[in-house]
Amino acid sequence: MKKVLLIFISLVFALVLAACSSGDGGEASNEASGEASGESASAGSKDTLVIGLDADPPQLDPHLSSAAVDRQTFQSIYNKLIDINEDLEFIPELATDWKVSDDGLVYTFNLQEDVLFHDGTPFNAEAVKFNFERMLDPEMSSPRFSEINMISEVNVLDEFQVEIVLSEPSAPFLSALTDRAGMMVSPAAVEELGDDFANKPVGTGPYKFEERVAQSHISLTRNDDYWRGAPAIANIEILPYSDSNVRVTNLVSGELDLLNKIAYKDIESLGNNPAITLQEKDSLGFQGIHLNTEVEPFNNKAVRQAINLAIDREAITNVVFHGGATPSVSPFAPSSWAAPDFEFPNADVEEAKAILDGAGLSDISFTLKISPSPEDEQTAQMIQSMLSEIGITVEIEMVEFGTLLDQMASGDFEAARNGWSGRIDPDGNTYRFFYSDASNNYTNYSNPEMDELLDEGREIGEQAERADIYSQITDILWEDAPYIFLYHEKDYKAMKSYVKGFNHIPDTMIRTESIYFE
Incomplete structure (x- = not known):
């Protein structure tokens, strides 16, 4: 039955994507596959690096920032x-x-x-x-x-x-x-600026802030007095495109020089385009769903556990991410020394039903908020279908990324599809989300045992001892399920072939200081 379900879901999404290709989105797929491969691979006299981001950075003050996309701009300013x-x-x-x-x-x-x-x-x-x-x-x-x-x-x-x-x-x-x-x-x-500092940021980085128009562009100019020597490129223009098809279209046509994210369906076509350089790197983050444990139905652990068991993570990574992601059961990506020795569980619909029946629960429904990306929409639709198998109704609501962050911070959600770009130390992937009242504890989760383990993980210096602590943390998070871990992304950076000097680091950030045109 699992194989039949996977084949059925794959066919459904293939039909959806085929239908989309008759509109504007299809142009990106065609161009990326090689029709635009004759585009010039020379920068010529360009003096501006144009970067396409997957969202408009909500915050330009690093001390107030809570979004990964902000950090892409920070690397140039600070x-x-x-x-x-x-x-x-x-x-x-x-x-x-x-x-x-x-x-x-x-x-x-x-x-x-x-x-x-x-x-x-x-x-x-x-x-x-x-x-x-x-x-x-x-x-x-x-x-x-x-x-x-x-x-x-x-x-x-x-x-x-x-x-x-x-x-x-x-x-x-x-x-x-x-x-x-x-x-x-x-x-x-x-x-001098007070609260207005976020609109006129000042750092020591290779580029100075010039202008920002929300949902349009961020303009930076070279810091000629930079302490490590002025960077090679005079200006940087940062443009937000939530639509991955539009991002790829503009990269292939030459309107953009570099993308921080691509749609996973475009991995093969961009990799085969001679005018494009595609780089792959294992990342440190995780992706999944925050469940607000203070509101119905997620104030009941049985509901959270049933959802955790009913989701087929392997199907999601195969159908939506085309091999560009791996299934997840914890905050720690496979590249982390804290990655658990945790046998990956298959979806278990019968066990999920039994949990709900044992708790006397029925007619469960909730709204899942997602940001406007094709991957989020497809993932949400698959989860909607999977949870219907255990009698849970899911409504999907698409919300602008910055608004979604605000709603998560204020608790104005039942479930929210959002992830984390990851940190090199496992504490950075756990404490802020799962310690009682921590800054990014959007799920409002509180467990004294978890707090004690997180404190120990911060205090102990030996890596082997810390790895054991984070293994225990993984087990508790799987049991309590305040957050549904879905997948770990691989990081792909796509750029025109004349863009050189990009240093691909697992934190997924675009460091512009070393980039030049050839």
């Missing part, structure tokens, strides 16, 4: 204290080096000298102190708070040396500094 390389090793950025005390409580950072913010003010230890105190300010309600709330003191030792004292050892602390918690904003600009 520098971090520490970065990572292709092997996920820490490398210096604004911090030239650092040392950690034997008790794991004191971190001393030496800083780059002669670095200026885009407004001409100096980067130094005082600026670092300002940034951390800003993120820790309760009135700011920064999503970064849960990443760095173990900091008890930030002390300026001299102009280019800063000491950070923790209240308790924190194994993931350095990894947090490779992302938004380590991004340094201009203290002078924050004090």
